[in-house]
Amino acid sequence: MEDKNYFRKKIHEIKTRVRYQETDQMGIVYYGNFFVYFEMGRTEYLRDLGLPYSELEKEHIYFPVAEARCRYRSPAHYDDVLVIQTWVSELKHATVEFSHNVLREGDSTLIAEGSSKLACLNEKRKPAPMPEKLRKLFQ
Amino acid sequence: MEDKNYFRKKIHEIKTRVRYQETDQMGIVYYGNFFVYFEMGRTEYLRDLGLPYSELEKEHIYFPVAEARCRYRSPAHYDDVLVIQTWVSELKHATVEFSHNVLREGDSTLIAEGSSKLACLNEKRKPAPMPEKLRKLFQ
Amino acid sequence: MEDKNYFRKKIHEIKTRVRYQETDQMGIVYYGNFFVYFEMGRTEYLRDLGLPYSELEKEHIYFPVAEARCRYRSPAHYDDVLVIQTWVSELKHATVEFSHNVLREGDSTLIAEGSSKLACLNEKRKPAPMPEKLRKLFQ
Amino acid sequence: MEDKNYFRKKIHEIKTRVRYQETDQMGIVYYGNFFVYFEMGRTEYLRDLGLPYSELEKEHIYFPVAEARCRYRSPAHYDDVLVIQTWVSELKHATVEFSHNVLREGDSTLIAEGSSKLACLNEKRKPAPMPEKLRKLFQ
Numbered sequence: 001m002e003d004k005n006y007f008r009k010k011i012h013e014i015k016t017r018v019r020y021q022e023t024d025q026m027g028i029v030y031y032g033n034f035f036v037y038f039e040m041g042r043t044e045y046l047r048d049l050g051l052p053y054s055e056l057e058k059e060h061i062y063f064p065v066a067e068a069r070c071r072y073r074s075p076a077h078y079d080d081v082l083v084i085q086t087w088v089s090e091l092k093h094a095t096v097e098f099s100h101n102v103l104r105e106g107d108s109t110l111i112a113e114g115s116s117k118l119a120c121l122n123e124k125r126k127p128a129p130m131p132e133k134l135r136k137l138f139q
Numbered sequence: 140m141e142d143k144n145y146f147r148k149k150i151h152e153i154k155t156r157v158r159y160q161e162t163d164q165m166g167i168v169y170y171g172n173f174f175v176y177f178e179m180g181r182t183e184y185l186r187d188l189g190l191p192y193s194e195l196e197k198e199h200i201y202f203p204v205a206e207a208r209c210r211y212r213s214p215a216h217y218d219d220v221l222v223i224q225t226w227v228s229e230l231k232h233a234t235v236e237f238s239h240n241v242l243r244e245g246d247s248t249l250i251a252e253g254s255s256k257l258a259c260l261n262e263k264r265k266p267a268p269m270p271e272k273l274r275k276l277f278q
Numbered sequence: 279m280e281d282k283n284y285f286r287k288k289i290h291e292i293k294t295r296v297r298y299q300e301t302d303q304m305g306i307v308y309y310g311n312f313f314v315y316f317e318m319g320r321t322e323y324l325r326d327l328g329l330p331y332s333e334l335e336k337e338h339i340y341f342p343v344a345e346a347r348c349r350y351r352s353p354a355h356y357d358d359v360l361v362i363q364t365w366v367s368e369l370k371h372a373t374v375e376f377s378h379n380v381l382r383e384g385d386s387t388l389i390a391e392g393s394s395k396l397a398c399l400n401e402k403r404k405p406a407p408m409p410e411k412l413r414k415l416f417q
Numbered sequence: 418m419e420d421k422n423y424f425r426k427k428i429h430e431i432k433t434r435v436r437y438q439e440t441d442q443m444g445i446v447y448y449g450n451f452f453v454y455f456e457m458g459r460t461e462y463l464r465d466l467g468l469p470y471s472e473l474e475k476e477h478i479y480f481p482v483a484e485a486r487c488r489y490r491s492p493a494h495y496d497d498v499l500v501i502q503t504w505v506s507e508l509k510h511a512t513v514e515f516s517h518n519v520l521r522e523g524d525s526t527l528i529a530e531g532s533s534k535l536a537c538l539n540e541k542r543k544p545a546p547m548p549e550k551l552r553k554l555f556q
Contacts, residue, residue, distance in 0.1 A: 019314060019317065019318060019321075020163055020164070020169070020317050020321065020331075021163065021169050021171060021314045021317060023163050023164040024159055024160065024162050024163065024164070025159070025162040025163070025164065025165075025166045025167075025216075025217055025474075026164075026479060026481060027164045028164075028481070030159070030160050031452060031456075031481070031482040031485060031533075032160060032449050032450070032452035032453050032456070033449070035448060035449035035452065036297060036299045036449050039297065039298050039299060039449070040297060043297075043298065043357070052357065053298075053357075054355075054356055054357040057442075062443060064443060064445070064448070064489065064492070065448040065489055066488070066489055067486070067487070067488045067489065068448060068486065068487055068489075069484070069485065069486035069487075070484070070485050070486075071483070071484045072481065072482055072483055072484065072485075075481070077332075078164055078332055079321070079330065079331075079332040116448075158453060158456065158457060158460075159456050159460065159470075160453045160456060164335075165340060165342060167342070170313060170317075170342070170343040170346060170394075171310050171311070171313035171314050171317070172310070174309060174310035174313065175310050175436060175438045178309075178310070178436065178437050178438060179436060182436075182437065182496070191496065192437075192496075193494075193495055193496040196303075201304060203304060203306070203309070203350065203353070204309040204350055205349070205350055206347070206348070206349045206350065207309060207347065207348055207350075208345070208346065208347035208348075209345070209346055209347075210344070210345045211342065211343055211344055211345065211346075214342070216471075217471055218460070218469065218470075218471040255309075298441055298442070298447070299441065299447050299449060301441050301442040302437055302438065302440050302441065302442070303437070303440040303441070303442065303443075303444045303445075303494075303495055304442075305442045306442075308437070308438050310438060356442055
């Protein structure tokens with residue numbers, strides 16, 4: 001991925017263990033599931049900032065994903081413990097981009113790297129500037 | 140499953156092809172995915188009756204699942220075409236139970252059989268008797 | 279579910295947080311995902327016994343699910359922390375049944391209860407008696 | 418996405434109906450599920466060329482995803498019929514990139530556009546040049 005580390009003030013880490021359900025018949029984690037890991041990373045990043053996403057939705061602020069990408073570097077397997085790193089890599093008027101690395105715990109192999117850009121929507125589900133309290137937290 | 144064929148006036152059939160995503164590292168369809176197949180069977184059964192579930196929800200009638208079960212008879216594999224049979228096996232004041240068979244097209248192997256019981260909820264998400272128009276359709 | 283507590287020597291507990299991906303448009307956890315939670319419970323139960331399922335598969339012993347069921351008692355929501363309880367409720371020559379409760383942490387609401395029966399297969403994927411070391415651990 | 422239409426000799430189309438399971442609590446298709454739609458598009462594209470992916474794996478040729486991306490243009494909802502367009506947008510020595518559009522049938526709204534790059538692996542799961550018969554089909 002491009003160098004988008006200029007915002008990398010804070011890298012948040014969580015761990016998750018690969019579920020049997022997440023594998024496919026190639027014996028590895030199905031590629032689409034990494035976007036679920038990214039979502040988990042974003043959720044815990046926001047909680048850590050003091051603003052759980054579940055509370056944002058209660059205030060009728062929504063952050064659907066506008067763009068997502070992933071590069072797969074090495075396969076992950078059932079029962080692997082994965083480390084999901086998340087940081088804010090771009091902050092604009094009405095969007096925020098998170099970048100993510102997924103590593104395997106133990107041998108620190110880089111499994112995947114990617115990003116997810118979210119757009120801010122208001123209670124009418126229309127594009128809206130990001131609430132000031134959120135912007136401040138991201139900076 | 141028990142004999143619940145007394146309502147078996149109508150067996151509705153749909154077909155679906157097993158997605159790579161639906162397999163697991165055992166090389167077969169992950170067991171939890173059969174409940175997704177059951178949901179597809181229910182959806183098309185209702186559409187065929189003239190009452191798409193999407194329209195029921197627009198009228199704020201909800202049918203969450205209260206109970207579900209499945210017996211796995213033979214494994215299903217990637218790219219298999221599955222036939223999902225659905226029929227109403229029990230109709231009560233505020234619940235309806237669907238029964239399901241899943242067969243493989245071609246050799247007609249029985250892959251799985253199961254059921255899903257749905258409870259009727261009103262716009263306040265409280266248990267409610269089934270709307271009369273639905274009851275009539277099911278009978 | 280029926281009373282199958284006679285084996286309830288040991289109840290194993292894990293926790294998991296509901297992912298956004300696990301919800302559906304009813305705003306609750308999709309019913310099929312509880313079978314993923316059951317799988318997680320079984321995985322950690324076996325690890326706790328000292329026999330990770332990943333190692334069993336390396337010895338070419340497989341435990342596909344032969345039967346599964348779930349009763350849904352109360353909805354679970356995004357970001358809920360769920361407690362998944364797992365115990366062995368029936369042990370036969372070539373099958374083992376696990377029973378599961380899912381509770382919400384905090385208010386201890388019973389969310390769901392169910393079971394999953396696994397059949398033992400050997401390296402040729404044929405039904406086989408359960409290996410003695412496993413039988414002893416389950417007892 | 419960049420203009421990668423130079424290979425656009427053939428656009429393959431399939432249709433799929435959005436499953437309830439594929440929605441999330443925002444009432445729209447969960448973003449990760451579009452990569453499942455892309456996989457379905459690739460599967461049917463290959464079948465249409467006369468080379469089902471299931472047969473490639475039987476010959477121990479594997480095509481894991483090396484890179485994937487998606488831009489989300491408009492939300493998709495439960496029961497929508499989606500048209501998934503797939504074409505080969507880049508062909509190299511050991512990789513092939515598919516591009517995808519997802520449209521809603523009926524109003525032809527562009528829902529999402531993306532791509533998935535696959536790497537060829539041989540029976541030892543090592544990178545390998547693409548088999549000649551495949552290369553010819555893609556050209």
